[in-house]
Amino acid sequence: MTTKEVLAQGGIEKIGLVGSFLKLTLPNGEKKILEKDIPEHTAGIEFILNTLVSPEYGAIKSLDEINAVGHRMVHGGERFSESVLLNKEVLDAFIACNDLAPLHNPANLKGVNAVSAILPNVPQVGVFDTAFHQTMPDYAYMYAIPYELYEKYGVRRYGFHGTSHRYVSQRVCEFLGVDPKGKKIITCHIGNGGSISAIKDGKCIDTSMGLTPLEGLVMGTRSGDIDAGAVTFIMEKEGLNATGISNLLNKKSGVLGVSGVSSDMRELEAAVAAGNPKAILAEKMYFYRIKKYIGAYAAALGGVDIILFTGGVGENQANCRSEVCEGLEFMGVKIDLEKNKVRGEEAIISADDSKVTVAVIPTDEELMIASDTLAILNK
Ligand SMILES: Nc1ncnc2c1ncn2[C@@H]1O[C@H](COP(=O)(O)OP(=O)(O)O)[C@@H](O)[C@H]1O
Ligand SMILES: CC(=O)OP(=O)(O)O
Ligand SMILES: [Mg+2]
Structure with missing residues (x-):
């Protein structure tokens, strides 16, 4: 992180479907498709970590080199206005937001659990899509519907892609000086x-x-x-x-x-x-x-x-x-x-x-x- 060097970059597609694969970009820019039957997320994380240490594609020599794992977590509700160290209490609060992002949150949690299973002693951090938007004023985030729906279910506007909006808004100022x-x-x-x-x-x-x-x-x-x-x-x-x-x-x-x-x-x-x-x-x-x-x-x-x-x-x-x-x-x-x-x-x-x-x-x-x-x- 001192040099912010990217050692490897990639992602798995079609988890649980026929033809799943890991798409990988090596430090020299070369792209590889590694086909592999990946039935669920834990197997996917395992395959990524094995690939990272494999002699052929190896970006690192041993899993011991991994000091921490950061996760994109989509819906943090009103609880998270910044990134946090993941522990049981934080994950329970995150799970409570599942209903608000049924496509994203359960998948995020699978990633966390998979890493916990393979690297039990490595700290993990959650970075929420919603966090950057928590500074919105109430008149911008409320819907004009009965107020108790906000109190009962948290029905309000949260916003997403916050990690991206935060990055580009800071970066453009650096870029322009x-x-x-x-x-x-x-x-x-x-x-x-x-x-x-x-x-x-x-x-x-x-x-x-x-x-x-x-x-x-x-x-x-x-x-x-x-x-x-x-x-x-x-x-x-x-x-x-x-x-x-x-x-x-x-x-x-x-x-x-x-x-x-x-x-x-x-x-x-x-x-x-x-x-x-x-x-x-x-x-x-x-x-x-x-x-x-x-x-x-x-x-x-x-x-x-x-x-x-x-x-x-x-x-x-x-x-x-x-x-x-x-x-x-x-x-x-x-x-x-x-x-x-x-x-x-x-x-x-x-x-x-x-x-x-x-x-x-x-x-x-x-x-x-x-x-x-x-x-x-x-x-
Ligand atoms: N060279 C390009 N010209 C025009 N559109 C592009 C180009 N590269 C990517 N896109 C478009 O960007 C979209 C995907 O954006 P991306 O930020 O990768 O999406 P997400 O992260 O939300 O999955 C697609 O509609 C794709 O067609
Ligand atoms: C939250 C969201 O819309 O994310 P994506 O654009 O990655 O689907
Ligand atoms: Mg995206």
Whole structure:
């Protein structure tokens, strides 16, 4: 961690399915796919650790070299406003949030348990997606529904991708050589899931995701904002129960649902280039929603100094950035189309005479997790 050197990077896909594999990037940049039957998460963690120490791919010589393990944990509710050392009491509080993120939290816990089983004496740290957003004021995080639903079940807006919003908002200030104090920043994390945050003096004051990662932007397969009246209407017309409507809005909507083509923005771009009208519509909706949130957050912040793009789409797709910023000249946003051609690297993409600085900052949630873990270890 002194040099922040990446020794190995990778992830397992298709756990419990046919054709599961570990995708690995070696320090020299070489990519490998290691196919392996991985029925559940503990076997997956075991395979990762064995790969780390194997002579062929070995990044380390022995598991004894691992001083700590940091985990991305998605929903920490109101309990966690910063990263914490994991112990039984903390994990019980985390499990209590399972209902709020049924897709993410149980999987996170499996990762923790697997590491505990294999490396019982190594400290583990939890880094929560929701933590950075805990500074939102109540009038931004409350829903206008009966107050007792907040008291009984914690129904409120929490926000997600907080580790990414925290990293890029700090990093952009380092990159530009400015102090976060006094700065108004809008961070656009646009990946498979997408969210936007408004950040004042380094603190989050609003973010587009809510109780769950469904609110806000149009995403790959998620609808984002939708009239709750439309939700109950569809449930009645289509005879859907809670699970049915949740699947429809989380997995079959967004650009996939509108275009019928794909949830992947590269494939959507290809369909747009081929003139597919539904793909063109889906793309316009996707960009328009981002623009609306930028306008809203400029108002919430009382102005904006920096707008930045991150995430798979935000880092790579130039026309997303230019379409989103088009027409925002009135608020001092002027993109330089030549500079905007950048892909996956830190850059300023606004014109020299743009009042607002627009930037691309590739996110690095892993570095944030490692840094938090080290800081807690050193405490
Ligand atoms: N070179 C690229 N050009 C356009 N879109 C890209 C590019 N690379 C990745 N993407 C898009 O980024 C999205 C995935 O973003 P990512 O941040 O990896 O998602 P997540 O972490 O939420 O799974 C996909 O829609 C993908 O098509
Ligand atoms: C919380 C969330 O939406 O995460 P992801 O974008 O990784 O699905
Ligand atoms: Mg991501």
